[in-house]
Amino acid sequence: MIPTLSAALAERGYDTLTPVQEAVTDPELESSDLLVSAQTGSGKTVGFGLAIATTLLGTSDHFGPAAAPLALVIAPTRELAFQVMRELSWLYARAGARVASCVGGMDMRDERRTLERGAHIVVGTPGRLRDHIQRGSLDMSALRAVVLDEADEMLDLGFREDLEFMLGEAPEDRRTLMFSATVPPMIATLAKQYQRDARRVSTLGGAQQHADIAYQAVRVAQSDSEHAIFNILRYHESESAIVFANTRAAVSHLTARLANRGFAVVSLSGELSQTERTHALQAMRDGRARICVATDVAARGIDLPNLNLVIHADLPTNTESLLHRSGRTGRAGRKGISALIVPPKAVKKAERTLKWAKINAEWVTAPSAEEILQRDEERLLNDPAWTEPLSDDQTAFAAKLLAQHSPEAVAAAFLRLYRAKRSAPEELLPPDTKAPAREHKAFGPSQWFALSVGQKDRAEARWLLPLLCRAGNLDKSSIGAIRVQDSETFVELTKASADGFQSALGPDGTLEEGITARKLDSAPNIAPQKGGQGRGPKGGRGGDRSDDRRHDRKPRADASAPTAPRARDDHAKPAPAPKPAAAPAEAAAKLPYEEAHGPAKAKHAPARAEKTDARGGKPGGSKFGGSKPGGAKPAGGKPAGKPKGGKPPFGKSAGAKPKGKPARSGSDARDSSKRFTPPGKPAAGPRKSVSASRPSKGGNEPPRRSKR
Numbered sequence: 257m258i259p260t261l262s263a264a265l266a267e268r269g270y271d272t273l274t275p276v277q278e279a280v281t282d283p284e285l286e287s288s289d290l291l292v293s294a295q296t297g298s299g300k301t302v303g304f305g306l307a308i309a310t311t312l313l314g315t316s317d318h319f320g321p322a323a324a325p326l327a328l329v330i331a332p333t334r335e336l337a338f339q340v341m342r343e344l345s346w347l348y349a350r351a352g353a354r355v356a357s358c359v360g361g362m363d364m365r366d367e368r369r370t371l372e373r374g375a376h377i378v379v380g381t382p383g384r385l386r387d388h389i390q391r392g393s394l395d396m397s398a399l400r401a402v403v404l405d406e407a408d409e410m411l412d413l414g415f416r417e418d419l420e421f422m423l424g425e426a427p428e429d430r431r432t433l434m435f436s437a438t439v440p441p442m443i444a445t446l447a448k449q450y451q452r453d454a455r456r457v458s459t460l461g462g463a464q465q466h467a468d469i470a471y472q473a474v475r476v477a478q479s480d481s482e483h484a485i486f487n488i489l490r491y492h493e494s495e496s497a498i499v500f501a502n503t504r505a506a507v508s509h510l511t512a513r514l515a516n517r518g519f520a521v522v523s524l525s526g527e528l529s530q531t532e533r534t535h536a537l538q539a540m541r542d543g544r545a546r547i548c549v550a551t552d553v554a555a556r557g558i559d560l561p562n563l564n565l566v567i568h569a570d571l572p573t574n575t576e577s578l579l580h581r582s583g584r585t586g587r588a589g590r591k592g593i594s595a596l597i598v599p600p601k602a603v604k605k606a607e608r609t610l611k612w613a614k615i616n617a618e619w620v621t622a623p624s625a626e627e628i629l630q631r632d633e634e635r636l637l638n639d640p641a642w643t644e645p646l647s648d649d650q651t652a653f654a655a656k657l658l659a660q661h662s663p664e665a666v667a668a669a670f671l672r673l674y675r676a677k678r679s680a681p682e683e684l685l686p687p688d689t690k691a692p693a694r695e696h697k698a699f700g701p702s703q704w705f706a707l708s709v710g711q712k713d714r715a716e717a718r719w720l721l722p723l724l725c726r727a728g729n730l731d732k733s734s735i736g737a738i739r740v741q742d743s744e745t746f747v748e749l750t751k752a753s754a755d756g757f758q759s760a761l762g763p764d765g766t767l768e769e770g771i772t773a774r775k776l777d778s779a780p781n782i783a784p785q786k787g788g789q790g791r792g793p794k795g796g797r798g799g800d801r802s803d804d805r806r807h808d809r810k811p812r813a814d815a816s817a818p819t820a821p822r823a824r825d826d827h828a829k830p831a832p833a834p835k836p837a838a839a840p841a842e843a844a845a846k847l848p849y850e851e852a853h854g855p856a857k858a859k860h861a862p863a864r865a866e867k868t869d870a871r872g873g874k875p876g877g878s879k880f881g882g883s884k885p886g887g888a889k890p891a892g893g894k895p896a897g898k899p900k901g902g903k904p905p906f907g908k909s910a911g912a913k914p915k916g917k918p919a920r921s922g923s924d925a926r927d928s929s930k931r932f933t934p935p936g937k938p939a940a941g942p943r944k945s946v947s948a949s950r951p952s953k954g955g956n957e958p959p960r961r962s963k964r
Contacts, residue, residue, distance in 0.1 A: 257281065257306070257309075258309050258310070258313060258317050258351070259317050260317045260318065260348075260350035260351040261305075261306065261309055261347060261348070261350075261351065263350055264346060264347050264348070264349060264350050265302075265347075268346065270302075273299075273306075274298050274299040274303070275294075275298065275459040276292065276294040276298045276299060276300055276303045276457070276459045277299050277302060277303040277306060279292075279303075279457045279459060280292060280303045280304065280306065280307040280433075280457060281303075281306045281307060285307070285455055285457070286310050286311070287311070287431070288431075288453065288454070288455045289431055289432045289433065289447075289451040289452055289453065289454040289455065290307065290433045290434070290454060290455055290457055291434050291439065291443075291444075291447045291451065291454045291455070291456050291457070292304075292433065292434065292435045292436070292457045292458070293436055293437065293438065293439045293456075293457070293458045293459075294435075294437065294457075294458070294459045295437055295459075295579070295583065296437050296579065296580060296582075296583025296584075296587070298459065298587075300405070300435045301339070301340055301343045301344075301405070302343060302347060303435070304329075304403050304405070304433055304435055305343065305344050305347045305348070306347075307433060308327055308400075308401040308403065308431065308433065311327075311400050311401045311431055312326045312327055312376070312377075312400060312401065313351065317351060318351050318352050319348075319351055319352045319353050319354075319376050321374065322354045322373070322374030322375055322376055323374045323398065324374075324395040324396075324397060324398035324399075325356075325371075325375050325376065325377065325378045325394070325395070325396075325398065325399060326376050326377065326398060326399065326400050326401070327376070327377045327378070327399070327400060327401045327402075327403065328377075328378050328380075328385070328396075328399055328401070328402050328403070328422070328426070329344070329377065329378070329379040329380075329403045329405060330380065330381070330382055330385060330402070330403065330404050330405065330410070330419070330422065331379065331380070331381060331405045331406060332381070332382075332405075332406050332409040332410045332413055332415065332553075332556055333381065333409075333553060333556050334359040334360060334361060334381060334530055334533065335524075335533060335537060335556075335558050336405065336406065336556060336558060337357055337359045337379050337380055337381055338357060338359070338534070339558060339559060340379050340405060341355050341356075341357045341379045344377055344379065348376075348377070353376045353377060354374065354375045354376050354377075355375065355376070355377045355378075355379065356370045356371060356375035356377070356378050356379070357378075357379050357380060358371075358378060358379075358380030358381070358384045358385055358388055358394070359380055359381045359384055359530070360381055360383055360384045360530070361529065361530030361531075362384075362530060364384075364387070364388075367384075367388070367393075368388070368391075368393040371388065371393050371394055371395075372393070378394065382410060382415040382418035382419060382422070383415075383418060385418075385422060386418045386421055386422060389421075389422065389425055396422075396425050396426050396427070397427065399426050399427055399430050400430055400431065401430060401431040401432075401433065402422070402423065402426055402430055402431070402432050402433070403433045403434075403435065404419065404432075404433070404434045404435065404436075405435050406435070406436060406437075406556060407434045407435065407436045407443050407446070408436045408437070408438050408439070408440055408442070408443050408576065409436075409553075409556050409580070411440075411442045411443065411446070412576075413553065416442075416446070419446070420446075420450075423450045432447075432450055432451045432452075432454070434446075434447055434451070434454075437576075437579060437580060437583065438576050438579065439458075440576075468586035468590065468591050468592065469582050469583075469585060469586035469591075469592045469593070469594050470591070470592070470593050470594070470618070471582070471594050471596070471610070471615050471616070471617035471618065472593060472594070472595045472596070472617060472618050472619075472620050473595075473596050473598050473606055473610065473617045473618070473619045473620070474488065474595050474596060474597055474598060474620055474621065474622050475598055475600075475603075475619060475620070475621055475622075475687035476597060476598065476599055476621075476622055476684070476687055477599070477600070477684065477685040477686065477687055477688075477689045478599045478600055478601065478689075478690075479685070480622070480682075480684050480685055481569070481597050481599055482510070482513060482569075483622075483682035483684055484597055484622035484682075484684060485499060485510070485567055485569055485597065486514075486517060486679060486681070486682050487622050487623045487624070487625070487628060487681055487682055487684065488565075488567060488595055488622060488623060489514075489519065489547065489565075489567070490623075490628050490678065490679060490681055491623035491627065491628050491631055492564075492565050492593065493631075493635065494546070494562075494563075494564050494565040495543075495546065495562040495563075495564070496540055496546055496547070496548070496560055496561065496562050496563045496564075496565075497546065497547050497548070497563065497564075497565035497566070497567065498547070498548045498549075498550060498560070498563060498565075498566055498567070498584055498585075499514075499547060499548070499549045499550070499567045499569050500550060500551070500552065500566070500567070500568050500569060500570065500572070500581050501549060501550075501551060501569045501570050502551070502552075502570040502573070503551070503570075504525045504526060504527045504551060506569065506570060507523050507524075507525045507549050507550065507551055508523065508525075508527075510549045510569060511523040511549045514547060514549065517679040518677075518678070518679045519546070519547050519679065520544065520545045520546045520547065521545060521546075521547040521548070521549060522536035522539050522540065522545040522547075522548050522549075523536065523548070523549045523550065524536050524537070524548055524549070524550035524551070525550065525551045526551065526553065536548065537558065537560070540560050541560065541561060548560070549569075552572070552577050552580070552581065556580060558584065559584075559587060560584065563584055563585050563587075563592070564585050564586075564590065564591065564592045564593065565585065565592065565593050565595070566581060566582055566584055566585050566592065566593070566594045566595070567595050567597065568581060568594070568595065568596045568597060569597055570597075571596060571597075571598070571602055571605055571606055571609065572609065574609075575609060575612045575613040578609055578610075578613050578615075579613060581594070582594035596617070600687070600688065621684075621687055622684055623681075624681075624683075624684060625681035625682065625683050625684075628681040629681065632674075632675065632678070636671075636674060699736045699748070699750070700750060700751070701750070701751040702736055702748045702749060702750060702751060703748075703749050703750070703751055703754035703775070703776075704746055704747070704748055704749075704775075704776040704778070704779055704780055705746070705747045705749060705754075705757070705773045705774065705775055705776060706744050706745070706746055706747075706773065706774050706776055706780065707720070707744060707745040707746075707747060707767070707771060707772070707773050708744060708770075708771055708772045708773075709744070709745055709770075709771050710740060710741050710742050710743040710744045710745055711740055711741065711742050711743075712742055712743055715740050715745050716740065717738040717740060720738055720740075720745065720747070721735065721738065723767055723768065723771075724747065724757075724767070727760065727761065727767040727768060728753075728756075728757040728760045728761060728767070729756060729757070729760045730749070730753055730756075730757060734749055734750045734752075734753040735747065735748070735749060736748035736749065736750070739780075739782045741782070741783060742783075746776075746780045746782060747773070754775070757773075758775065761773060
């Protein structure tokens with residue numbers, strides 16, 4: 257290993273390397289492209305920093321003057337990019353490296369000036385790096401190594417096009433290293449396309465994922481999900497914890513609830529500016545905040561100190577998200593807890609996710625209030641403050657307290673102050689508790705009123721209800737049924753609100769111009785309503801549907817009888833006269849228009865004579881279905897007797913098998929005049945006129961479209 261890097265590791269307290277760091281620093285892999293898969297928190301950042309050291313420095317242990325970048329590190333999120341930059345900065349500090357960052361949300365002009373001054377290693381996010389390359393501020397000509405950190409996440413976020421662009425702009429002889437916790441098929445395809453004989457390095461082995469993390473599936477009642485989160489945080493009292501939610505709205509909601517309970521909390525989501533996100537992470541590192549509520553993307557790859565508790569407020573959408581979320585704890589050999597909040601409706605989903613991730617989780621219930629108070633007592637009794645030596649001031653003040661109060665009173669006051677600084681635990685329901693059914697109270701004694709509008713005035717309950725509330729100073733709970741009739745509407749009010757309603761309307765009982773209300777002595781005789789107009793007694797839309805036939809399942813007596821055609825005398829038409837029979841062939845030889853225009857051209861005659869019905873009339877047989885009954889138009893405007901299911905072939909009777917096109921005789925094939933002639937070429941010979949055919953309408957040749 258290069259001496260400057262060995263000294264930096266020793267200064268940071270690295271006695272031994274992690275398995276992934278030892279694997280990528282193997283001398284046999286110094287010049288090879290790598291596809292590395294290792295669990296989160298295994299030291300991959302320092303690992304690829306060591307892997308590219310010989311590629312960047314060669315036999316030297318110091319960098320030369322900074323110019324065009326020698327290495328490009330691409331990360332999916334801004335926070336991860338800044339974290340990688342910090343790790344590489346201390347690792348290469350003794351070697352004199354200049355590490356620059358290019359991430360979205362920061363001033364692009366400052367980044368451009370930094371790149372112009374020169375940098376040995378550039379770390380950034382895909383979108384911003386591509387912008388610098390296209391603007392010409394990032395020179396890729398001297399690049400020796402490209403590192404893709406959390407490559408699977410970048411593809412999930414839709415950065416494939418940006419990655420392909422940057423890898424295409426990089427020199428072909430560079431090294432390409434891809435690091436990821438999982439290697440899905442998309443990563444393998446990308447590696448095959450942009451890596452040269454890549455060596456696969458995996459340190460997962462056959463062991464369980466995240467052996468240093470204790471997984472817990474916490475069963476909670478449907479309405480106790482947030483209360484369970486409060487109790488878990490109170491029970492563990494972790495130095496730092498992270499709570500994952502699936503949406504930005506959920507992050508904002510949980511952050512507000514935790515802050516109201518007295519927790520020191522910050523949030524991390526895409527709706528925050530880069531400055532706000534940086535301050536939030538810095539507050540977690542400084543200890544000013546102990547809880548971070550975040551989304552998956554915002555927290556991808558971040559490393560917070562002493563983080564030993566991860567809570568999944570919303571279940572992850574896939575196994576990769578579960579592994580990456582949980583990987584925020586249990587890093588570098590430390591122990592951690594990953595708790596999944598599982599309400600009754602999400603039990604099956606949690607079981608499937610854990611099974612696919614090959615994780616054995618312990619199914620537990622959330623800590624109760626009694627367990628939390630007992631845990632507080634244990635922490636108080638084991639506090640190291642009991643064994644620390646007392647100063648003179650403390651001894652004097654303790655003596656003053658004991659002189660004025662009994663030891664029991666002093667201890668009780670101290671206990672109250674201790675508990676006041678912490679959020680009170682929540683009383684939780686059993687996990688299998690179901691929400692009580694919503695009870696509908698009876699409307700009680702009522703008074704009916706009649707309004708002067710009805711269906712003829714287009715009255716509807718949906719606009720009468722707010723009118724009654726507004727004009728009569730009523731609330732919705734005081735209004736019962738609203739029955740819209742033809743010329744008036746009946747409204748049911750509670751007895752207690754009837755007098756106030758009349759007072760609000762005045763002596764004329766006017767709700768608004770043209771609408772008045774009068775009090776009825778008894779309940780009205782309400783006619784059945786159609787169309788569901790009105791308001792039910794319980795406040796819901798509905799009305800009387802006693803005449804609704806949709807619920808009548810009895811078979812109709814005439815269901816199988818065909819509908820008889822109904823004659824319409826007012827629109828009856830005389831039966832059309834039958835068409836005359838076709839004239840003989842000799843009569844069709846000379847037509848009236850031939851005197852002025854000459855005989856019709858033979859090439860417009862059909863190739864074969866049409867069939868004529870034996871009974872005469874129009875060729876092709878009689879009309880399907882026969883003549884109309886009585887000569888009148890049947891009901892519905894459809895031909896009488898027409899069967900359902902489609903129109904039969906023209907000229908064929910019902911049930912008859914259609915015939916194909918008749919075969920042509922051998923003489924037609926030998927006759928060149930009957931062969932097909934392409935447009936624009938002279939015919940082989942004159943065609944013979946078919947005497948029984950009809951000439952084309954108009955007697956003029958239709959225009960032909962020429963071939964181009």
